[in-house]
Amino acid sequence: MYTNSASRLLLFLGTALTLRLNQALKGDDRERGDVPGWVMITLMSATLVAFILVMAQEYLGAMFEAAMAKVNNP
Known part of the structure; x- marks a missing residue:
């Protein structure tokens, strides 16, 4: 499911x-500094x-739901 996206x-x-x-490599303008690197x-x-977010979205959502459940139900 997540692999395709x-x-x-x-x-x-x-x-x-x-x-x-x-x-960036085709340009001859030396005044640009190191912008292409950045x-x-x-x-x-x-x-x-x-x-990382696409691959871990399900797990992060489950962690968030578990944390919210603990806060709402002490």
Whole structure:
């Protein structure tokens, strides 16, 4: 169930990252600094967070429900 959506998300983010890196590598503007490096790090971090959330969504929901049950019923 989650594998299909996770693979689609990773494919989308990987494609976006590839396109952005190609644009950055083709540019001859040296005044941009290290922006492409930061963009890559940000996209990779976002991809990891999204992947972890998709894979652990069921477990995180169960943990939240258990915690709320303990708070509501001492």
